[in-house]
Amino acid sequence: MPELPEVETVVSSLIKGGIEKSLITDVKIIYSKCIDAPDFSDFSKLILNKKILKISRRGKYIIFSLSEGYFMLVHLKMTGRLTITDISKKEIKHEHIRFELDKKIILSFIDTRKFGKIFLTKNLNSKLEKLGPEPIDPHLDFNQIFSKILKSKKKIKALLLDQSILSGLGNIYADETLWEAKINPNKISLSLTLKEMKALLDSAKKVLLRGIKNKGTSLGRNAFNFADIYNHFGENQNFLNVYKQEKKPCKRCNSVITKEKIAQRSSYFCPSCQR
DNA sequence: CCATATGTTACTCG
DNA sequence: ACGAGTAACATATG
Numbered sequence: 001m002p003e004l005p006e007v008e009t010v011v012s013s014l015i016k017g018g019i020e021k022s023l024i025t026d027v028k029i030i031y032s033k034c035i036d037a038p039d040f041s042d043f044s045k046l047i048l049n050k051k052i053l054k055i056s057r058r059g060k061y062i063i064f065s066l067s068e069g070y071f072m073l074v075h076l077k078m079t080g081r082l083t084i085t086d087i088s089k090k091e092i093k094h095e096h097i098r099f100e101l102d103k104k105i106i107l108s109f110i111d112t113r114k115f116g117k118i119f120l121t122k123n124l125n126s127k128l129e130k131l132g133p134e135p136i137d138p139h140l141d142f143n144q145i146f147s148k149i150l151k152s153k154k155k156i157k158a159l160l161l162d163q164s165i166l167s168g169l170g171n172i173y174a175d176e177t178l179w180e181a182k183i184n185p186n187k188i189s190l191s192l193t194l195k196e197m198k199a200l201l202d203s204a205k206k207v208l209l210r211g212i213k214n215k216g217t218s219l220g221r222n223a224f225n226f227a228d229i230y231n232h233f234g235e236n237q238n239f240l241n242v243y244k245q246e247k248k249p250c251k252r253c254n255s256v257i258t259k260e261k262i263a264q265r266s267s268y269f270c271p272s273c274q275r
Numbered sequence: 276c277c278a279t280a281t282g283t284t285a286c287t288c289g
Numbered sequence: 290a291c292g293a294g295t296a297a298c299a300t301a302t303g
Contacts, residue, residue, distance in 0.1 A: 002281065002282090003281060003282090006281075033298095060282080075282080075283090076281095076282090077281090077282045077283075077298095078280070078281065078282055078283095078299095079280090079281085079299095079300085079301090094300090111299095112299085112300055112301070113280085113282095113298085113299050113300050113301080114298075114299050114300075115282065115283080115298060115299070115300095116282095117283095152291095152292095153291075153292070154291090154292065154293090155292095155293095158292085158293090161282090163282095163283085170281055170282070171280095171281060171282085172281055173281090216281095217281070218281095219280090219281075220302095222301085222302085223301085224280075224281090224300090224301070224302080225281085226281070243281090263293085264293090264294075264295080265282095266279080266280085
C-alpha cells in the first residue's frame with residue numbers, strides 16, 4: 001500500500017516515537033521469508049546489539065542506519081506495517097518479526113499479504129542505486145527526467161510507476177499527478193511537450209507533499225490499509241481528486257471519471273480534461 | 276467461485 | 290532492444 005507519503009509518515013512517526021538512538025536488544029523472527037538477505041539465522045545474529053542511529057527514507061524504502069556500518073532496509077510493499085507496542089503485548093495477527101528495543105519496547109513488522117521485505121546490508125547502494133530521484137527534492141534536476149521521458153515509448157502512467165525514473169510514486173499518486181497535470185495516462189511519454197513535462201513534475205511534487213501533510217492515504221480502516229506505527233490512519237483519502245472516483249464528476253470540468261486498466265493497474269482519469 | 280487490492284520482479288511473446 | 294502482457298509472491302474482502 002504505502003507510497004512515498006505513507007513511507008514518509010511511518011518514518012516521521014518512528015522518529016517522533018523516539019526510536020532513534022535505541023538499541024536492538026532482541027529479535028524474534030516468526031516468518032523467516034520476509035528477510036530478504038542475509039539468511040535469517042545470520043540476520044538474527046547480526047542485528048543483535050546494533051544501535052539505531054538514524055531512520056530515513058529513500059523512495060519507498062525505510063532506512064535504519066545502524067551501528068558498525070550496517071543498514072536495515074524495510075520495504076512495506078502492499079500491506080506491510082511497522083508498529084510500536086509494549087513489551088507485554090502478545091503476538092499480533094500476521095506479525096512476522098518483532099524487535100525488542102532497549103529491553104522495553106517492541107517494534108513489529110506486520111504484513112497480511114507477506115510481500116514486504118527486510119534486509120540487512122553494509123552496502124546501502126546495492127538496493128538504492130537503481131532508484132530515480134526524489135520528486136519532492138528541491139534540487140530535483142528536471143532536465144534529467146525530461147530526457148528520460150523523451151526517450152520512452154511507454155505510456156506515461158507506466159513511466160510514472162517505474163521507480164528507476166522517479167522514485168516514490170505508486171498507483172494512487174500517479175493517477176493524482178496525471179489529473180493535476182491534465183495529462184491522459186495513455187499518452188505516450190515521448191509525445192509530451194515541455195510544458196506538460198514541467199506540469200507533471202510540479203504536480204507530482206504537489207500531490208506527494210499534500211499526501212505527506214495529510215499523513216498518508218488510508219482507503220479503509222482494516223489491516224489492509226495504511227496506518228502509522230501507532231495505528232493512526234491517514235487523512236489523504238479525503239483529498240483525492242481521481243483515484244477511486246470512478247463515475248463521479250470531475251472536480252475540474254464535471255465530466256465523468258473513468259476507470260481503465262493501464263500498465264496492469266486500475267487507472268482513474270478524466271477523459272475530458274486530461275489530454 | 277470471481278474480481279480486486281496502495282508493489283515489484285521475472286518471464287514470454289511479438 | 291523494447292513494450293505489452295502475464296504470472297508470481299500470499300491473503301483477505303466484497
